[in-house]
Amino acid sequence: MAPARVPLVDYLRLEPEPHLVAQECISCGARFFDRRNACARCGRTEFAPASVDGSGELRAFTIVHRAAPGIPVPFVSAIVRTDDGTWVRSNVVNCDPTPDAVKLGMRVQLITHTIGADDDGTEAVAFGYEPV
Amino acid sequence: MAAQISPDSVWVLGAHMTRFARYPDRDLIDLASESAMAALADGEVTVGDIDVLACGSLFQASGAVGQRIQKQIGQTGVPVYNVANACATGATAIRTVMMAIKAGEARIGLAVGAEQMGKMGLLGGATKKEKKVFEPSGRYGAVTGVDGHLGTETMPGVFAQAGTAYAHDHGGVGFEQFARVAYKNHLHSTLNPLAQYQKEFSMAEIMESPMMSYPNTLLMCCPTGDGAAAVVLVSGERLASMPAHVRKRAVKVSASVLTSDPFTEDCQVQPDVNTLTRNAADQAYEAAGVGPEDLDLVELHDCFATAELIHYDNLRLCEPGGAGDFIDSGGPFRDGATPVNVSGGLISKGHPIGATGVANVYEVTAHLRGEAGDRQIEGATVGLAHVIGLASACGVHILEKAAA
Numbered sequence: 418m419a420p421a422r423v424p425l426v427d428y429l430r431l432e433p434e435p436h437l438v439a440q441e442c443i444s445c446g447a448r449f450f451d452r453r454n455a456c457a458r459c460g461r462t463e464f465a466p467a468s469v470d471g472s473g474e475l476r477a478f479t480i481v482h483r484a485a486p487g488i489p490v491p492f493v494s495a496i497v498r499t500d501d502g503t504w505v506r507s508n509v510v511n512c513d514p515t516p517d518a519v520k521l522g523m524r525v526q527l528i529t530h531t532i533g534a535d536d537d538g539t540e541a542v543a544f545g546y547e548p549v
Numbered sequence: 550m551a552a553q554i555s556p557d558s559v560w561v562l563g564a565h566m567t568r569f570a571r572y573p574d575r576d577l578i579d580l581a582s583e584s585a586m587a588a589l590a591d592g593e594v595t596v597g598d599i600d601v602l603a604c605g606s607l608f609q610a611s612g613a614v615g616q617r618i619q620k621q622i623g624q625t626g627v628p629v630y631n632v633a634n635a636c637a638t639g640a641t642a643i644r645t646v647m648m649a650i651k652a653g654e655a656r657i658g659l660a661v662g663a664e665q666m667g668k669m670g671l672l673g674g675a676t677k678k679e680k681k682v683f684e685p686s687g688r689y690g691a692v693t694g695v696d697g698h699l700g701t702e703t704m705p706g707v708f709a710q711a712g713t714a715y716a717h718d719h720g721g722v723g724f725e726q727f728a729r730v731a732y733k734n735h736l737h738s739t740l741n742p743l744a745q746y747q748k749e750f751s752m753a754e755i756m757e758s759p760m761m762s763y764p765n766t767l768l769m770c771c772p773t774g775d776g777a778a779a780v781v782l783v784s785g786e787r788l789a790s791m792p793a794h795v796r797k798r799a800v801k802v803s804a805s806v807l808t809s810d811p812f813t814e815d816c817q818v819q820p821d822v823n824t825l826t827r828n829a830a831d832q833a834y835e836a837a838g839v840g841p842e843d844l845d846l847v848e849l850h851d852c853f854a855t856a857e858l859i860h861y862d863n864l865r866l867c868e869p870g871g872a873g874d875f876i877d878s879g880g881p882f883r884d885g886a887t888p889v890n891v892s893g894g895l896i897s898k899g900h901p902i903g904a905t906g907v908a909n910v911y912e913v914t915a916h917l918r919g920e921a922g923d924r925q926i927e928g929a930t931v932g933l934a935h936v937i938g939l940a941s942a943c944g945v946h947i948l949e950k951a952a953a
Contacts, residue, residue: 423683425698427690449817451688458812476717477819479709480763481701485674488697494706494762496714496819506700506818516724516763521717532698536681543698 420534425543426450435529435544439503441467448503471527472549473499478521480514493519497546510545524549551930551952552801558785559650560799561948562657563592564911566778569745569899571667577609580777581663582621584904588659588779589622593795596623599781600655603630605642605662606903618661635938636852638662639778639906640807644944646782647805656787662908663777664901670773671761673704700819705770705853706762707939711822712855713764714815715862721873722858724764728755729876730854731769731896737883738893740924745774745899769854771895778907780914797951800914803837803931804947810940820939822856826863829945833933834865837947841865844887845929846916848909850936851894857881861889864935864945883926891916891924906944909934917950 424431428438428450439448444461448469455462477496484490493509510530512518525546532543552558565587567580581604589595604615610633619629628649634641639662646658674696683692696702701710716722732752738744750758750768758768783791788799808829813821834840841864849864851857858876861867866887867875875881881889892898892912895905913932915921930950937943 423685423692424690425692425695427685447812447814447817457817476815477710477714479701479706479713479765480760481697481703481706482760482762483671483705484697484701484703485671488674490697492697492701494701494710496700496710496815498815502814504815504818508698508700521713533693535683539683541683541692 421539422542423539425532425541429542429544431529431542435527436471437469437505437527437544438466439469440464469503469505470499470501473497473525475509475521475523475525478509478519480516480519495546497525508545509547511547552803552949553952554785554789554796556786556789559647559802560783560785560788561780561802561910561914562594562783562788562795562799563588563590563781564779564914565591566743566904566908566911567776568743569774569776569901569904572665572775573667577606577614577663577665578617578621580665580775581614581618581661584663584777584779585618585622585659585661588781592781594657594781596625598657599625599627599659601628601646601649601658603632603642603645603658603660605632605638605906606664607633607635607638608664608666608902614663634942635940636850636902637807637906637936637938637942637944638903639908640936640944640946641906641942643780643907643910643946644805644807647802650782650784657781657783659779659781660907661777661779662904662906664903665775666773666901667775668773671703673702673707701762703762705765707820708853708856709762709765710819711859715859715872719870719873724756726873726876727764727769727854727858728752730851730857731755733882734851734890734894734896735768737891737924738897741893741898744893744897745772746897765853765855769896771852771900774899774901776899776901776904776908778904778911780907780910798918799951800917801949801951802946803839803949804833804945806833806836806945808832808943820941822937822941823859823863825941825943826860826935826937829943830864833945833947839931839947841887843931844933846888846891846913846926846932848890848892848912848934851890851896852900854896857890857894860935864933888926891926906936909936910946910948913948917948
């Protein structure tokens with residue numbers, strides 16, 4: 418039997434295909450990955466779930482060599498702007514963690530990967546972006 | 550340009566900072582009280598003259614630091630405001646006293662910033678707690694720590710991303726430009742006896758020092774440390790009745806501004822250190838009636854080399870998009886168009902968080918008085934002090950020399 422899988426964060430949905438879901442202000446369209454009492458841009462209070470495009474552009478990055486204990490380094494931290502204009506923070510994966518390989522403005526695509534299992538064997542699934 | 554004393558103006562009457570360093574044998578209250586007493590003496594007033602005290606200390610924000618300072622220097626019963634606002638904590642303390650004076654509730658006030666960090670090491674990265682059972686918790690329903698899996702939360706990394714975002718949008722900015730910022734600030738610090746470090750490093754040494762978070766190497770990051778700074782502020786009305794030699798050393802606070810993040814889309818997932826800094830700078834220039842071209846020196850928040858570079862643009866010190874050219878052309882060096890961080894900046898002078906925003910005002914004040922010693926910018930009459938704390942808070946103060 419395949420192990421149970423849970424998303425690392427609740428705005429990552431694994432089915433039917435992995436994608437992110439934002440809370441979108443129905444008035445101004447601002448998107449948030451956590452709950453808000455009112456929209457930080459326009460102050461309205463109604464939100465609806467919105468699927469986020471899986472593809473986008475690398476807008477900023479850093480290659481982290483020193484991190485808190487237990488976090489494998491180096492890794493590429495990234496700010497991605499998806500093709501529907503949503504800003505996302507994650508890692509660039511499947512890419513050498515070097516300034517030569519990571520290029521500002523490069524096209525990236527959302528993928529998922531397993532980051533570990535708990536004592537019951539349940540796997541946590543994170544998302545990242547790989548160059549395309 | 551030299552400022553006249555109008556009744557509704559506010560002035561720096563006294564100022565002091567301890568050397569930023571590590572003081573394992575002294576505590577926060579020792580450092581804060583030393584600076585408070587010295588700033589009072591510098592302004593030729595006593596604790597009995599103080600109508601309000603604001604005290605900034607981030608890591609001991611719940612520790613009644615202001616009241617504990619009073620127990621060291623004089624318990625007069627005046628109101629105390631203990632403030633915390635990330636790396637803008639010190640500027641917030643000054644701003645609090647400014648507001649009290651402007652509101653007419655105080656004539657003379659004392660703002661103290663102090664921090665004791667020791668060797669805290671890397672800030673911002675949460676130690677991951679491995680849960681035995683993955684269960685969603687928190688606002689994002691995370692089943693375990695996300696730092697390192699969904700980007701970085703470390704300070705060198707967050708500010709590195711702010712720098713590479715600028716490089717994405719503008720040409721002429723790369724590893725070398727960021728390194729040159731650190732080269733400049735280490736070089737400047739060799740003239741400042743109050744700096745935590747006073748050592749020059751070559752470009753090669755900076756670029757080859759251990760990589761923390763590309764493009765920020767170790768020598769492009771501020772250290773942790775201990776220190777305190779204090780300023781005494783006075784209303785123009787009260788200052789006008791003081792002796793001529795006191796008035797002559799007073800420095801006008803021509804603008805005192807604090808901003809927070811307005812909504813931007815990207816600041817929902819990464820700190821936007823730009824927009825609120827631009828807003829603060831524009832408000833400050835408007836209030837002071839001066840422009841960036843009038844500034845003789847700037848102390849800005851170079852917590853990391855990447856941060857300083859983008860603030861050249863945010864504070865309008867260079868052409869829009871031209872921060873790379875500005876550092877390459879020598880503009881922010883002490884002999885350049887607009888000297889930036891002649892103190893050595895946070896990178897080399899140090900960054901005991903609560904003290905930083907007060908120490909920047911101390912530094913500009915010292916230059917405007919012509920009392921900055923070997924690092925003096927000759928003839929300085931107008932200066933700007935900037936700090937930013939994440940999440941975010943930005944403080945900008947513009948200071949002007951008094952009319953003779």
